Amino acid sequence: MANIMIRQAESGGLTFYLPKRDLEASIESIEFDTPEKWGGELKLDNGGSYYIDPIAKPPPSAHFPARQAPWRG
């Protein structure tokens, strides 16, 4: 379980930050993006993808426990 941080970017999109590896990336797509259900699979612009359990829409910047998508080991 990796601890990740998601933040509303200045440009409007979402940025992804993995503190442990100091990795910054932008999120290309998010599976669920409604006020009630938000999260699911995140596709990053670096080719990686993560999964966070869907929740109600969080504040503009927050930490989440996330799983790295299984096909990337």
Added chain:
Amino acid sequence: MTTLSREETDALIAEVLEVYPEKAQKDRKKHLAVNDQTIEQSKKCITSNRKSLPGVMTIRGCAYAGSKGVVWGPIKDMIHISHGPVGCGQYSRAGRRNYYVGTTGVDSFGTMNFTSDFQEKDIVFGGDKKLAKLIEEIEQLFPLHRGISVQSECPIGLIGDDIESVSKKAAAVIEKPVVPVRCEGFRGVSQSLGHHIANDAIRDWVLDKRDGAAYEGTPYDVAIIGDYNIGGDAWATRILLEEMGLRVVAQWSGDGTLAEMMNTPKVKLNLLHCYRSMNYISRHMEEKYGIPYLEYNFFGPTKIIESLRKIAAFFDDSIKEKTEAVIARYQPMMDEIIAKYKPRLQGKKVMLYVGGLRPRHVIGAYEDLGMEVIGTGYEFAHNDDYDRTIKEMGDATLLYDDVTGFELEEFVKRLKPDMVGSGIKEKYIFQKMGIPLRQMHSWDYSGPYHGYDGFAIFARDMDIALSNPTFKNLTPPWKKVVEDEAKKAA
């Protein structure tokens, strides 16, 4: 003199790397790149934040330097103990020129060096007792200090001293914060991890200590984050922000105090200048306290105006109006400076090699003077820094990460910039090659360079360096004769 095409720059990199053994060549190649503005992600063209190769001359520092020297050191009312042998602190003492107001040795301690001066017996038997005694002595000799930080040097981690427990006990006795910082030099690949460790220590030991305490805030409270007041930079920044109508509650950490840091969670907006060294704490505050942070750039009028407007956009119309008034007021001064220096500096080429934020932040200031940055690189950047750099640099310019002494020299020889902006270690090498160098770490004992006032000084300094006749007279007379004859013969 030269503007190379993409292919030529690629060829240059290959040529410079030729002298290395194959393995080193492969490794170094990843750290050198030709800028391509179409790339969104620097990762595709440049590798950064990797261990330097043994055997090459790197210009990096250590984690202790990042924590004690950069982040903690400028907090003026605290005493920062360089815990370990004397050298690490003594040889870097006061070298960064973080200006502050206060009486040194009484209520401010910025330029002093406190060390536990480890000897053989401390390594063998452990230094915890010595540390406890040292804190006791500090309390007696400097009763007006507001807190202590224990900055570990390499041996502390190696011998496994428990500075945390000593700190906790001491804090209870002296009733002031004592912050253990695990920033041993061997951690990480450069000073960058030291910044991170220092940020985490502030988060854990300082930041939340006044949560819930009474505080009279205004809607215009901001904090300056990641400005170390080198040559007075943070002051130049503060003036501008105050003229905009904002209230600067804290300066992190140039001319900053412990109390300011503890009050920072009450501000409305964090203004982040050095992204590299303080993004960690900004992110933390954004998440925990919901304080947004904003990256800005106060080098050169173009970027200043852009940043001022960006900052003002966070606040109401009264601030926006004042901001426009500030911009309008300084414009004639800026026009005058540019009118004076641009004709003298126009078209000159610069190569930079610095740390933190400057390899990208100062580009705008040079461009305002009509100069061009043809190569830039960071000592300890991560990919997110290069992401931001790619957009600032011209196409087909050179990017170098953790460049080695040899590579930088060769690049300079080949690209022939009119000027190099780097540090003291590079200064005399290039000046002997006949190229003026301005130290872009310490502003070459000048400054400030931030803000409108700073730009005036920046422009003057660049002119002084470039117009210096010395550099045209580096060929000794007897060699000149030969040169002249050769010219005649030709």
